[in-house]
Amino acid sequence: MLYHLWANEWKRVIKSPALLLMTLTIPISILLIVGMIVFSQFQEEFEEVEIIIIDEDETFETNALISQLAGDQTLAEQIQFVDGGNALAEHIENPGEAAAIIRIPEGFTEELRSGHNEQIDVYLNDAIPFSSQLAETFLESGQSYITSAQAGVNTVHHFYSNELEGEARSEALQQNTLHFTFLALGRNDLFEMHEGQTGDLLDWKHQLTLGALMFLYVATFILLASLFQPKESAAIQERLQLIQVTESKQRLARFFFHASFSLVYVSILVAVGSQVLESYLSIDWPYLFQWIFVSILICALFLMVDLLIRERAMKWFAFLLVVITVLLVNGFIIPPAYLPAMIQNAWLEPVRSLYTGFVSIISQERIPWMQWAIMIGFTAIMLFLNQVSGKKVNRL
């Protein structure tokens, strides 16, 4: 009987190929469109970030300042400074490929030396958001170092070079400017860096891949389960009850339908994924099995929500909440290290098996027997609850 119900669900799907096609293609097209647009922006912008400098002051200090910014070790590799002459209005009118325009006003050095806070104007080009964001971060970190360098220069000037005269004075100033500029610039020398490997984290590539595949699976599952849900008809229910097909049996058949669909879907997903991303995602059985257990657990979660909530709108709302919460707690949405401590508690460890299973396969190259047992256990409990509910109450 269960088999017939299950086959019937598949028949309904195959009868509406347009709906099925939509179920399969909508999530993929969303991912592709968003991914392609973001990627093309990155490609285009990150080849080189261009910053136009309009130096109306043109002193030794402003030159040192520009070379200090350009010499920054952390970010300056992709940044190119372009001399913009004096045509500020023109550049603002038509920034072109420039991520930012920096204007150093005339008299800037004089003001800075006398300890006044003379602001430099930076115009960020919103048309290329990633680059201008990068330029902003870069210039913000530059602010504190230039302040440091200038504080050193000014202090020495106040106590010492101020009292010198003529050539000696400007020479001392230039020497100090260079000295403090290099001191502040060498901030990375403060640190001795050690980079180690870790067993309990995923690198961003795998994190991103898991996030994308999870989005595809969950979105497809939701579309499938919602578009192909059975009609609510009292007459049909009555007839089914007559031939001993209880609601719990119908739910179980639907679960098997969802699970079998998921099995096929994630297998294809992993196979295609490993083809496309072959540089770091080789096809292997534990990875596929982990996906299968995760997807079947999600099907069981749907069964559970379906069992507890009859009203349709509420059911979907609750299922969305449950799935998003489970994925968030696991770390599919935000990497687990950044999640609040409350979520990282030890008692939530079993719930996090969906993610930790992937970690042990990818990072530790270990088969996650424990996580698999937990996921199968959760699924079994939910199926059992469904059976029990069927025996106790014979709802209509």
Place this chain on the structure above:
Amino acid sequence: MITLWKSILCKKTTWMLILVIPLAIWFLVLPTAEETVNQVTVPIIIVDEFDQPLTDELMNDIEEMPFQIKKTDEFDLRPLVKGEAEAIFVMQENIDGRIQSGEIDEIITWYRNENSYVDGLFKEKLASAIMSRAVRAEAANLVETYQVDADWDEVYQYGTRYFEPEPIFQMNFETIGSAGSTEPRASDNTIFFPIIWLYVWLVIGYFTRFLYQWRDQGITERIELVGRSGWYYGSWLLFVLLISGILMLLPLNVIGMLDNTWIFLILAASILFYLLVALFVKKIQGLYVIAISYGIASFVVFMLAAWNLISESWMHLFIPTWFLI
């Protein structure tokens, strides 16, 4: 006609959609989600085996958010390996003395792992806090070499005026749009608009389903026979406009985004869109396909437009993007 509306209002789903779920999102989901997002932090461990006062001073100088800084006096690499810490910074002995004498190379050991994403930001902040002291010490040392009678502490303290209350060097960031005019970036609240719209879109879809059901049951046909079809569609339009209007305008009013005149047009256009689909697409599956595809596509296009990733004129084919005009 009234009986038809009664039948809609008697359904539990109707009330769930227009009352219970919006209230649940507003009072339950949003606050929880906001709290979780606010608690997202980057865990950093600072190790100081010698319990130096300067370490506390530096930690005070660094803004807490988005970091969650933990100070210990025992070096332990395990939190890093287990992913509980993004990076570990170990302070060397006599750090204050070394800064004062200008020997600042490698005064901190920085342990990170290959998967650390944003610890570089913390390093920048820590370096900037140290550098503000190091340059003042260096200046005092220099002045001392030039002038034997100089007071080291006086010079060192003098330098603070360039950092407090305002750092001497600041940049004034402005944004220029592609058109060249200075305009503000999309505010954080912008994300709420397409979400609210998408929900209202689904609710309108729910009401459109009744048009299909009534057609299937032959109700529409009978109404057309008595020549009241204009009345029938008109009252559907009014009813849906009323409910979706309340659903859309109330939350927008709360987050203060009601000043956009396009909202009413967006609402009216969304309902008309459904009415046209109901009139010309005969199968209910067609309604599902169109409603879901268009709803999701609009959401995506809206977000891309709000982030300035696209600014083509075709994007206005998607109703919610009118909000950005």
